[in-house]
Amino acid sequence: MNADHRVIALIDMDCFYVQVEQRLQPEFLGKPCGVAQYYTWKGGGLIAVNYEARNFGVKRGMRGEQAKELCPDFHVFHVQEVNGKANLTRYRDASADVFRVLNANFKLVEKASIDEGGKAGERVMELFQVEYIGQLRKYSLDALQTSMGEKDGYWLFNLTRGIETTAVNSRNLYKTISASKNFPGKTCLDTIDKIRIWCHNLAEEIFNRLEKDRAENKRRAKLLTVTCTLTTNETIARSCPINEYSIDRFANDTLKILKQYNKNSSTSNIYTPAIINLGISAGKFLDSVNTKSIADLFSKQTTKVETIRSTENTINWQEEDGEEEDNNIEEKVLEKPITTITTLSIQGDFFRKFKKTDEQINTQLKSENKTTTSSITSFFSRYTTNENVLNSSPNKIDDQYITCSKCHKSILMWNMPEHDDFHYAHELQMEENKTNSIIKTSKPIKRKTNKQKINNQTLDSFINKKPKN
DNA sequence: CATGATGACGCT
DNA sequence: AGCGTCAT
Numbered sequence: 001m002n003a004d005h006r007v008i009a010l011i012d013m014d015c016f017y018v019q020v021e022q023r024l025q026p027e028f029l030g031k032p033c034g035v036a037q038y039y040t041w042k043g044g045g046l047i048a049v050n051y052e053a054r055n056f057g058v059k060r061g062m063r064g065e066q067a068k069e070l071c072p073d074f075h076v077f078h079v080q081e082v083n084g085k086a087n088l089t090r091y092r093d094a095s096a097d098v099f100r101v102l103n104a105n106f107k108l109v110e111k112a113s114i115d116e117g118g119k120a121g122e123r124v125m126e127l128f129q130v131e132y133i134g135q136l137r138k139y140s141l142d143a144l145q146t147s148m149g150e151k152d153g154y155w156l157f158n159l160t161r162g163i164e165t166t167a168v169n170s171r172n173l174y175k176t177i178s179a180s181k182n183f184p185g186k187t188c189l190d191t192i193d194k195i196r197i198w199c200h201n202l203a204e205e206i207f208n209r210l211e212k213d214r215a216e217n218k219r220r221a222k223l224l225t226v227t228c229t230l231t232t233n234e235t236i237a238r239s240c241p242i243n244e245y246s247i248d249r250f251a252n253d254t255l256k257i258l259k260q261y262n263k264n265s266s267t268s269n270i271y272t273p274a275i276i277n278l279g280i281s282a283g284k285f286l287d288s289v290n291t292k293s294i295a296d297l298f299s300k301q302t303t304k305v306e307t308i309r310s311t312e313n314t315i316n317w318q319e320e321d322g323e324e325e326d327n328n329i330e331e332k333v334l335e336k337p338i339t340t341i342t343t344l345s346i347q348g349d350f351f352r353k354f355k356k357t358d359e360q361i362n363t364q365l366k367s368e369n370k371t372t373t374s375s376i377t378s379f380f381s382r383y384t385t386n387e388n389v390l391n392s393s394p395n396k397i398d399d400q401y402i403t404c405s406k407c408h409k410s411i412l413m414w415n416m417p418e419h420d421d422f423h424y425a426h427e428l429q430m431e432e433n434k435t436n437s438i439i440k441t442s443k444p445i446k447r448k449t450n451k452q453k454i455n456n457q458t459l460d461s462f463i464n465k466k467p468k469n
Numbered sequence: 470c471a472t473g474a475t476g477a478c479g480c481t
Numbered sequence: 482a483g484c485g486t487c488a489t
Contacts, residue, residue, distance in 0.1 A: 016489095037473060037474075038473080041470090041471060042471085044473095045471085045472055045473060046472090047472090047473070047474080047489080048489090060472085060489075061472045061473090062472085063471090063472090079473095079474095085474090086473070086474065088474070088475080111477095117488090174475095174476075174477095175476080175477070175478095176475085176476065176477080177475095177476095178474085178475060178476075179474080179475085180473085180474060180475070181473080181474075182471080182472090182473060182474080184470060184471045184473095185470025185471060186470055186471095187470080187471085188470095225482090225483090227483095227484095235483095235484070235485080236483085236484090237482085237483050237484065238482090238483080239482065239483080277473095279474085279475085281475090281476095
């Protein structure tokens with residue numbers, strides 16, 4: 001399997017926050033629910049709505065009260081509040097759980113950042129009057145480039161032919177950690193006292209999250225960025241270095257920055273123009289050294305490439321020294337960070353559309369459209385109550401283990417969702433081995449040798465089989 | 470009063 | 482470095 005023969009799966013967790021809450025309170029499974037932050041103002045604002053509720057017309061962004069009108073049985077989970085501010089820790093932690101599972105089972109897991117996605121996709125569909133991406137193949141490279149620009153047009157041209165060589169980077173960590181809050185209407189921050197308090201509140205949250213991040217990821221943020229929107233409707237962003245993690249320093253630095261925009265007398269408590277939105281963000285993470293031993297740097301065990309960028313330097317760890325790293329600009333352009341990888345379940349329209357186009361080419365997969373509907377509930381079955389595990393577990397149950405119907409191996413039951421997906425991935429691989437008639441790249445895309453090595457693996461090797469003990 | 474909190478990224 | 486855009 002080379003770069004042109006690979007399986008990229010995209011995982012999209014539907015109404016993730018709702019499922020996180022339902023995992024905690026399983027009695028709400030199957031019922032129309034949503035997650036709202038705050039509640040005093042019309043029942044809070046919904047930031048996640050499950051499908052049961054969507055059937056009633058409830059949507060994200062709606063107020064809890066309106067949701068109740070549309071759907072009397074609607075249940076609202078409320079986001080935790082700390083210091084009067086919504087705190088999303090619970091969902092970040094749950095997300096980290098997901099990535100722990102993915103990282104434990106796959107070598108390449110990239111957090112999604114889908115450019116060319118969403119709006120752009122719709123624009124393309126509109127522009128060319130197509131429903132499926134494969135239908136774009138009737139357009140010439142020229143035509144695509146004329147409409148989409150040289151770069152994107154070329155990318156699209158190849159993409160429609162099943163050619164997409166962008167490397168999947170192994171990256172799970174946040175590039176920034178930020179905390180912000182709106183102060184709408186009358187609640188705007190119009191005094192120094194209020195601002196001081198909120199600088200502190202936000203600084204505290206940032207501090208806590210940074211400390212946790214430092215412990216877990218052995219890195220430190222080097223830059224603090226304060227962002228605020230004023231009643232004048234202008235947005236201001238100013239940065240300052242982070243020398244040490246400290247609530248007071250974060251708070252004071254933030255306050256100092258904000259004071260620069262106060263048009264009022266410095267002796268007055270009044271702050272003008274008032275602040276409608278205030279946020280603190282920490283970024284420019286640097287490794288806090290010595291996390292890797294020298295031996296690690298020389299070890300052969302790793303095939304994956306980690307690139308950590310900092311302000312001044314770029315460090316690459318890689319398996320072989322091999323050729324020179326050619327870091328020319330052209331390549332960077334080609335390395336447009338696309339999608340994502342990740343695997344496990346494949347659900348929804350995304351894959352179906354792909355299947356349809358694949359059938360038009362001859363690389364289609366014969367295996368029946370097996371849509372692994374692994375809801376978060378089954379995904380997390382290991383964490384939920386026994387009752388739930390039993391409900392979602394196939395085949396015979398022997399305390400902690402169950403027997404896989406396909407390979408007859410004894411699998412820890414909480415590993416079953418992943419294990420099952422492994423079989424699916426394996427089937428895809430077998431199908432692909434059979435079909436060798438693949439379109440070749442007309443213009444081969446130049447890429448780094450090390451990345452090629454990454455992609456030059458079979459799907460089997462792509463997947464880490466968990467040691468069964 | 471009031472679609473909020475947070476990310477990533479592109480442009481300049 | 483700072484601002485704007487887009488997405489969920």
